[in-house]
Amino acid sequence: MSRRRIVGLLAVLAALGAGGCANLLEALRVPQPLVRIKVVNDSVRQTVRPNIAVCPNGIESEPHHFVRTPPVLGPGESITYTTAEIAGTDGNCQTFDTNFMLGVCTWEFGDSRETLAPAAAQRFGGQIGFQFQCGDTVILHWLDTDEVGGSWTAEVITAIGNQLPSAPFQSL
Numbered sequence: 001m002s003r004r005r006i007v008g009l010l011a012v013l014a015a016l017g018a019g020g021c022a023n024l025l026e027a028l029r030v031p032q033p034l035v036r037i038k039v040v041n042d043s044v045r046q047t048v049r050p051n052i053a054v055c056p057n058g059i060e061s062e063p064h065h066f067v068r069t070p071p072v073l074g075p076g077e078s079i080t081y082t083t084a085e086i087a088g089t090d091g092n093c094q095t096f097d098t099n100f101m102l103g104v105c106t107w108e109f110g111d112s113r114e115t116l117a118p119a120a121a122q123r124f125g126g127q128i129g130f131q132f133q134c135g136d137t138v139i140l141h142w143l144d145t146d147e148v149g150g151s152w153t154a155e156v157i158t159a160i161g162n163q164l165p166s167a168p169f170q171s172l
Helices: 003-029 083-091
Strands: 036-041 047-055 078-082 101-110 123-127 137-143 151-157
Touching: 036 047, 047 083, 047 137, 078 083, 101 137, 123 151
Parallel strands: 036 137
Antiparallel strands: 036 078, 047 101, 101 123, 137 151
16 A cells, blocks of 8 residues: 555544544434435336325425426336425425425326326325425335225335334325
């Protein structure tokens, strides 16, 4: 190992010894202002086009931000967004920390991309502080169950330092 690399390594170790490691871990615990949303089609035979939404002031108040072009997901396919990709600055869940909601507001499904039909006017979602927190990853799973239009379930990967969800996502 060269003298330059040894000096560099010693500098890094000195910084870590001076609290750098603790500061780095603390920074990782600070909730991020966004939520990552992964949408997964768990069907083995049906295609789905979900209308994914971020509602920073809750479902009862505007604005409601939707993915510009709803994804069409074939069997086993998935796509991931952040709340900022969907809602811009309104996707910062720390700004709207009491009513902030996300979920799926209606969807289409069918045997192929060309034969999608609307499900009943259904919505599925969750509210910050109950179903998820800033910094969490929410995975929305669609399955072509016996229910008309299939059904949604949610899985939350809790960010470091966040509380676990106190309630499941639900039909709205």
